[in-house]
Amino acid sequence: MRPYILIEWNDTKTEAKGWLCVFNLAKGYSGGGIRMHPTVTREEVIRLAEAMAYKRKACENTWQGGAKAGIVYDYKAPDAVDVLKRFIIAMRPYIDAGLAMGSDLGTKYEDVYRIFDELGMGRPMTKSMKNNPIIAKGQENVRKLLKSEYDGFLLNDLTTGYGVAVSADEAWKQMDGEPGASVVIQGFGCVGLSCTHRLHKLGYKIVGIADANCFVYCKDGLDVESLVSNVLPRGEMDQSKFDPSWEVMPNSGWLDVPCDILVPVALEDVINGGNVDKVKAKLICEGANIPVAASADPGLYERGIQIVPDFITNLGAVRFFYTITFGVIEPTAENVIHDIDALCRRNVAKIFEISKATGRYQRDIALEIFEPDTQDEPEC
Ligand SMILES: NC(=O)c1ccc[n+]([C@@H]2O[C@H](COP(=O)([O-])OP(=O)(O)OC[C@H]3O[C@@H](n4cnc5c(N)ncnc54)[C@H](O)[C@@H]3O)[C@@H](O)[C@H]2O)c1
Incomplete structure (x- = not known):
């Protein structure tokens, strides 16, 4: 499929530039997050929008298509939120028409929503959604749930990470893996942090974590509770709290150590044709969007390394917004988590069972099963 809409933007006050890609519409509607990172490219935004289109399908969401935006800028710069605001102003005609934009790598949903409020935009909705009382109530429930906590995290900060952890667990069980398997995680931000926490609670041994600054490793397992409770803003580990026995390496070291x-x-294409031979694990669970480049897939398949694709594992936040906005489940934090758990396990089991029966690569199976529908004529 080709992307439906692709728009380029150039900032008026900085060198920042960006793109919005609406990959497909469903009932005239689409949505996805806004990413900010110095390495963002146009092609990346298109691929991310495509992955979002598949994710909607894997979420059983027939109301929304997939979109994504990306801004080439340093997310740590003091004026990063101003740049984000100018991007949102430029995209306003699409957002006002119902294109739902949220946060992604390098941006925070609180900032995106605050900018919407400052600009008096409300929450993105199509005309048919505005006239639907279930959706009006659902949006109020989303607002309430966004403030609720679960397991010591804000609900929206754990929905995706918890789904990634459960997907890894289900895949490992499908592979008849031994309990207490060792795990290396790249990324300790919104998704990586809660994923690490949940995998630890599920009995996995977290032996290595990489963030933007370093890779920390301990073959007997890191002290996850200490790392989680001491995390710094922007998903950086507090190195002053590291145990002296842990090995600290450059963050590229995450593929050099053994793990199951x-x-x-964290980022896209981090496993690619150039480093695929370094992978020592038996299973890769894609928590980030598009972290494995197409050039790595043949090497992984040949070596029998199993994979859970991104749009299956990291659909938690998308499923949360969908089920609550559209009144699919009763609006409690417990229901949100249980629903995501069940969906991730169901989808992972489906693709692994087919893979076991046919010997096919899990990504190929998932791309077939969850191929997005298109419907560009609005409902109203
Ligand atoms: N936030 C969500 O709900 C959500 C949902 C679906 C998918 N995703 C995807 O998950 C990924 C991470 O998103 P996030 O929201 O956790 O981002 P984030 O900005 O909160 O965290 C990013 C993490 O990556 C680390 N990092 C940056 N550069 C690195 C490098 N070179 N090596 C190792 N680590 C590095 C940062 O230190 C940080 O820990 C992205 O691909 C995003 O598209 C996020």
């Missing part, structure tokens, strides 16, 4: 399961939850 690899969970890339």
Whole structure:
């Protein structure tokens, strides 16, 4: 499929530039997050929008298509939120027409929503949604739930990470893996942090974590509770709290150590044709969007390394917004988590069972099962 709409933007006050890609519409509606990172490219935004289109399908969401936006800028710069605001102003005609934009790598949903409020935009909705009382109530429930906590995290900060962890667990069980398997995680931000926490609670041994600054490793398992409770803003580990026995390496070291399961939850294309031979794990659970480049897939398949694709594992936040906005489940934090758990386990089991029966690569199976529908004529 080709992307439906692709728009380029150039900032008026900085060198920042960006793109919005609406990959497909469903009932005239689409949505996805806004990413900010110095390495963002146009092609990346298109691929991310495509992955979002598949994710909607894997979420059983027939109301929304997939979109994504990306801004080439340093998310740590003091004026990063101003740049984000100018991007949102430029995209306003699409957002006002119902294109739902949220946060992604390098941006925070609180900032996106605050900008919507400052600009008096409300929450994105199509005309048919505005006239639907179930959706009006659902949006109020989303607002309430966004403030609720579960397991010590804000609900929206754990929905995706918890789904990634459960997907890894289900895949490992499908592979008849031994309990207490060792895990290396790349990324300790919104998704990586809660994923690490949940995998630890599920009995996995977290032996290595990489963030933007370093890779920390301990073959007997890191002290996850200490790392989680001491995390710094922007998903950086507090190195002053590291145990002296842990090995600290450059963050590229995350592929150099042995482990059973690899969970890339930071950037795209981090496993690629150039480094695929370094992968030592038996299973890769894609927590980030598009962390494994197409050039790595043949090498992984040939070596029998199993994979859970991104749009299956990291659909938690998308499923949360969908089920609550559209009144699919009763609006409690417990229901949100249980629903995501069940969906991730169901989808992972489906693709692994087919893979076991046919010997096919899990990504190929998932791309077939969850191929997005298109419907560009609005409902109203
Ligand atoms: N936030 C969500 O709900 C959500 C939902 C679906 C998918 N995703 C995807 O998950 C990924 C991570 O998103 P996030 O929201 O956790 O982002 P984030 O900005 O909160 O965290 C990013 C993490 O990656 C680390 N990092 C940055 N550069 C690195 C490098 N070179 N090596 C190792 N680590 C590095 C950062 O230190 C941080 O820990 C992205 O691909 C995003 O698209 C996020």
